[in-house]
Amino acid sequence: MGPASASAAREGVLAAFNDFRVQIDDYNDRRERLIKISRDITIHSKRLIFLLHRIANDDALDAQQRAAECRQKLKPIRAFFEAASDELRGQDFGRYSQSLSPGVQEYIEAISFSHYLEHGTLITHAQAQALISTPAGEPWFPLTHSDYLLGISDLTGELMRLAITSSGLRQGRHKAAEVCDFVRRCTADFESLTPYVNELSKKQSVTTESLKKIELAAYGIAIRGSEYHDFPRSFDDDPGHGRPADEAY
Amino acid sequence: MGPASASAAREGVLAAFNDFRVQIDDYNDRRERLIKISRDITIHSKRLIFLLHRIANDDALDAQQRAAECRQKLKPIRAFFEAASDELRGQDFGRYSQSLSPGVQEYIEAISFSHYLEHGTLITHAQAQALISTPAGEPWFPLTHSDYLLGISDLTGELMRLAITSSGLRQGRHKAAEVCDFVRRCTADFESLTPYVNELSKKQSVTTESLKKIELAAYGIAIRGSEYHDFPRSFDDDPGHGRPADEAY
Amino acid sequence: MDPEELDQINAYFERDAQLREILREENAKLDKKVRSMVGTLSKVHSTPASDFPGIVDVVRRTLSGCNENLLAIVSLIPPNQLWRWKETWAYTIRSIVYIAAFTEFLASGKLISLQEVNDMVGIQETWNDRLEIQVEDYLQGLITLINELSRLAVNSVTLGNYDAPFKISIFVKDLFAGFSLLNLKNDSLRRRFDSIKYDVKKIEEVVYDVSLRQLNNPPAESKAA
């Protein structure tokens, strides 16, 4: 092997690796873009969840107004999904979807919270997929079962917060019992799936803790309600009658 | 129990706790002071070790000059020991000596290094204790066996550095073999004590690693020396003959 | 290597270690004052509301005396090194915010602003490259206040003061609503905010207990609170 062939070999190697560099850079760039989109979706979804907590107990709003506010907040997220869908066509979904997962899960948490507040039921996989679709109903990309389940699992934490903050409020008294029922069913349903989804089984203990906190909130309402049954003014009266009526109470 | 006696009870509690506060503050202050002294001793001891590394291979100095430089550096440490001894009289030694331990161990590491460089032997417990004593030979406080052993254990790490840096130098060629022997004996002696001193058994694996590195240095010298036996200029000549003679080589 | 440059580098490392040591000591002095104020403030739980002004007075005097400690600290920090050293005093500063905010609530029933806390302890605008109450510190201090107010609601009723829970309820719910508007990251602030829902709930329960038993004064007055 003379010097000439040696340098030819070197050129060959460098050419091949230049090619790899392009492929690796493309892979990393795309991952970076998706991770950024995922972060953006997460931020917006978290804000939606905060908003839902705020309006959940706001007497001044009716169901329709609430739904309208939600849809408003959902709009910008659609743009992110559309941007992500370009990177996730065909084979690429398998390759890159993990980078978007955190965002998708937080989004599922947000829309399932909104769905629960509006309908009192669990959003189905199909309904959730429909909210990750073009206006024409074409899915931007498939919603995986695990993203769906992990999002729902986080929902129970938000419901716990809802149950506790609203248990002190008049209109929240029935809520705690309903939420308790709902989360109990979620916990039971998840139980059969934990052998398959590793992260879910980790989250299951958090869910169980949330359930216990909700049970305590429901208990508090029940035991205090039982005492005030015989009182001159009923437990369900608004005791804060001295306050201005338009206060978010 | 009327209000009067209630407030009397409270006064009693507060008086007692004020007393506790004084005791706890005194304890904490004293610990703080000792920890600071320990840190100061550590810093000065580390500097002494650095100095010893620098002068160990310095041809320009003879043994006496080296010893003199060391004594110079030891002086300020004496003042710290004197200060510490005030806090460690009688019962207090048991109570507070732990706070000073890190400093004492680093000091043992330094003086045993210096002792080894001067005499080629291990400093004994009595000799080390004598260096933690007033000029009149009165111990400032007792040197515990574990501080002594743990300090010596760290010495082996410094000897490893010495063996490697000096193995490239002319006058270092014999050193590696000597150090190798010395550390081998230390490692063997410690082995019988590891069941009693928990920290020592942890350090023993570091010591063993150091020993292996020293063995490799000694090996390097031996194998290279064997090759150069037949060479026109001997292995033990100074090959850097082209350099200025006063360079620290 | 140039011997002079070596000396400079060594001196640089030395200074750093010493500064860390001295700052810790100065902060310990300030912290001692802070603990004493917290102790004094904790008396409100067993004191009739009529005696609150006395407690507030005592605390505020110590509070304005903290200025000298802050001055000592700020004079030690080299220019531009706020972010390097702030962890040393962050915890103490948060307690100062809590103390200032608690006295303000007791005195006026109002929420103290960050600027008002600065004024109370004499933190200067010009220090802002060295020592500053950060937004996070201010919010952390307010959360501590909420924790304490839920206890105060309970203890006020025990002492026969049935109006206090209503005042506290209005104040805390307003603050809680404010916090809810913040976009918090998943950090320690978020975790502590998450915990105050229990305080809000407890205060609400006290308000209900008192209202349903009609122990509080005529509604008109509670409105004024």
Place this chain on the structure above:
Amino acid sequence: MDPEELDQINAYFERDAQLREILREENAKLDKKVRSMVGTLSKVHSTPASDFPGIVDVVRRTLSGCNENLLAIVSLIPPNQLWRWKETWAYTIRSIVYIAAFTEFLASGKLISLQEVNDMVGIQETWNDRLEIQVEDYLQGLITLINELSRLAVNSVTLGNYDAPFKISIFVKDLFAGFSLLNLKNDSLRRRFDSIKYDVKKIEEVVYDVSLRQLNNPPAESKAA
């Protein structure tokens, strides 16, 4: 190492290890008594206050019997080696403080002093270079007492004793004020002290529940407290 010196060091550590073993066994005997007293004391949670004297009596008899175990331990410790060995029995001594303090509270409603604990179990002044209840042990024992008293406040009310929570509240608040005077480091004492805040809160809530419903006897007193 000089072989003779190596042998000496080995012998020294050997003696040490043996003493540690024997001390551990002696402490296990004492600990058994302590567990049994803790078990007896836990009956107060389901016993009317009128039967407390009987429980206190039984416990105190066992308590003074601990003297022989302490004597056995102290006779093993070489002079001046208190600090070397105290970890062996520290945990047991803290339980003894707790037991002594609990019986004193049940009997007289008062806080036992460190000296009184010494007297109860016969710890001599002259042992103080070998075995001694340290301030920290005493305080740890009192914290355990506070943990237990918050349970007692709850269970007393269940048993229809509505005055107990008020007594407990005064006692615990005084103690809490005492603890607040201490400058605790970030050590186990500090962490446990932080935990008693929850006990104080719980007791306040029980007092609140009882006051609100005016179930206790002389409401005037509780307000004055």
Place this chain on the structure above:
Amino acid sequence: MDPEELDQINAYFERDAQLREILREENAKLDKKVRSMVGTLSKVHSTPASDFPGIVDVVRRTLSGCNENLLAIVSLIPPNQLWRWKETWAYTIRSIVYIAAFTEFLASGKLISLQEVNDMVGIQETWNDRLEIQVEDYLQGLITLINELSRLAVNSVTLGNYDAPFKISIFVKDLFAGFSLLNLKNDSLRRRFDSIKYDVKKIEEVVYDVSLRQLNNPPAESKAA
């Protein structure tokens, strides 16, 4: 290395790995049944006490059906290797103890004994070098029961059953007193035992809430307990 010996070593590892795999599969089948029973039992939290017998019946039928799974497992274990393989099924066995003990409590209010658990699922004395409910497993199952009973106390009250907490309280306190007498080492059993202190406290608080408001039927009974 001798090729024949290598083959033997490989065969040994192979057998081991296969047995581990099969045992895991067999245990997974049993675990599925266990999970389903746990699911059914968890309905007690939202069911009136009058419907408990139905739940108990369903669970007990599945429970006795576990015998075939245990038989499958025990037949796989080589003689004398109980201690080698027990980790595979220990967690499942503990759940079985919990399930058996919970049904017994719901049915009779009594504590099930280890032998009764063996009988319920048909574990034979002769299996004892291969498969056995160890004392630790039994105790672990009981601790899980206590965890669950504190939830049941809470949820019973929510459903308007004010007597259940008193029953639970008596049962759990008795069990707790038993556990307190055990000389537990610092292992997982000890840590979990420490956790049931919170359950006991929680149950005491529920009993307190009900008693304070005099919601339960014969108040005399609770005092006597």
Place this chain on the structure above:
Amino acid sequence: MDPEELDQINAYFERDAQLREILREENAKLDKKVRSMVGTLSKVHSTPASDFPGIVDVVRRTLSGCNENLLAIVSLIPPNQLWRWKETWAYTIRSIVYIAAFTEFLASGKLISLQEVNDMVGIQETWNDRLEIQVEDYLQGLITLINELSRLAVNSVTLGNYDAPFKISIFVKDLFAGFSLLNLKNDSLRRRFDSIKYDVKKIEEVVYDVSLRQLNNPPAESKAA
């Protein structure tokens, strides 16, 4: 959750778990062949270069026989699910790349291309939605080759072959230059790439040792390289 939907999800995951199990078994069969080839290849460290062709031959025959295993795997993967399952066989595929690349180096001194690896084991273009050697797998395999070549440089000299290190040095340096062109993230590829710096250094030292002693044949060439 809707019971029907729950069932569907359960069924979906069940199918998944089964496929994973079968794939693992198929991969284990392939892995066995791979180990045997790695074992054969490791003989080069104690074999004169003249006997390399025999080793290469043996290995290549087994290598082309891997096709049937890959076929078995690819036929199990549902369309488009490459990314879902590739972790199952990725490690094995990387070893295949290493083996193919090593034989190529031994045979021709050249770097094998990804396409040539595909051809050697019969991976079809049409499988690319189910089974494919990814660029990352190819690079990982080459890193393993570099690790092995630094050993080969050392052992060749031991066997008196003083020219091999020069060949290896040129080959590895070219490859190293290629790797340096890549922008690697902080992942396992990056960590392993960092490790080959030591191999490069080792090879440089061997070349140095041989050059210094002028043991190699045509020194002119090595200087020109």
Place this chain on the structure above:
Amino acid sequence: MDPEELDQINAYFERDAQLREILREENAKLDKKVRSMVGTLSKVHSTPASDFPGIVDVVRRTLSGCNENLLAIVSLIPPNQLWRWKETWAYTIRSIVYIAAFTEFLASGKLISLQEVNDMVGIQETWNDRLEIQVEDYLQGLITLINELSRLAVNSVTLGNYDAPFKISIFVKDLFAGFSLLNLKNDSLRRRFDSIKYDVKKIEEVVYDVSLRQLNNPPAESKAA
């Protein structure tokens, strides 16, 4: 809880704890002998090969004396509880394997078999439900030997013995090839096996250094190896 059952449970825990304690003490005695043998063996690193027989002799005498300790241990283990207690002595047994294998290598240059280790220390076939050298222990001991042999290769050369590395290299490579054929799981054995790759490499480098400088006697032999 039934008092009698409680007593039984306590007795069960007690027996267990005592047996653990005694076993630990017995193992400590054996361990002391083992440490002393390891110490004696470590002298090979600074001793000419001609003095190895003396070292081997001394060690083997102590080794056969271990039989009495093993007898003491095996007589304590209840039937069938090998798997329960083996962790107590596993580490010591592995050291015994290492010692036996090292003496065999020094004496004959050969690999000791598991059965030969048993014979050397008098472990009986009939003990096998209580005490046994497991295959894992045997392999772990051999790995320790390899770790030590790479040191010996280095130190032999330092002492001017240039042939030892070649002997060691042949022995270790053979052993390494054997290990490579084992189907190890991802456990501690696997991790330690990964570590011996470094030892093999180190030995190869020593052989390289000696060959490069042609210091060894009959170069032909090393090439043939």
Place this chain on the structure above:
Amino acid sequence: MDPEELDQINAYFERDAQLREILREENAKLDKKVRSMVGTLSKVHSTPASDFPGIVDVVRRTLSGCNENLLAIVSLIPPNQLWRWKETWAYTIRSIVYIAAFTEFLASGKLISLQEVNDMVGIQETWNDRLEIQVEDYLQGLITLINELSRLAVNSVTLGNYDAPFKISIFVKDLFAGFSLLNLKNDSLRRRFDSIKYDVKKIEEVVYDVSLRQLNNPPAESKAA
């Protein structure tokens, strides 16, 4: 809470998150240039010394072009926030120091000063509250240089340049002596410094090999180097 203040707080949190993002991107651009320079510099290992000037030239041109990236970064940092953000670019800056110091050594054989590095990439004195090469970064860069120079000593000899090791030896020993005078804490700098003893040793060995074989030029010349 004041809505306007709330908006401000929210905006403050928002800005922070965005700045972190943009800084990361800007640093990535700079890092790309740095990698390319490191790649170019690595050619010295296979290039005759006569061609070094060309390599130095190419690198220095890119180096001065880094100024625009640093400018972009410094313009993003708010005043006084050097310590808040420096971690973002610290690693890149250290590589810049290494590159600058390597080119200086190749060009003049001298040690570059921190100020000269600043000048080379145009870092302004006035930026020092936002972006600055810290002493630690400078020292870290020099350590990387030493690591690289020990490789260069080896490879120079392979390429027949027998004088380079002497030059490198003088330079590195001087630097090593300088580092030895620093009082380093036990941090990453200390650990990396500790590792360079191997580089020093390797360089010495090369110098010895060359001198003893009398391959270098007449002594007079090496003195001049």
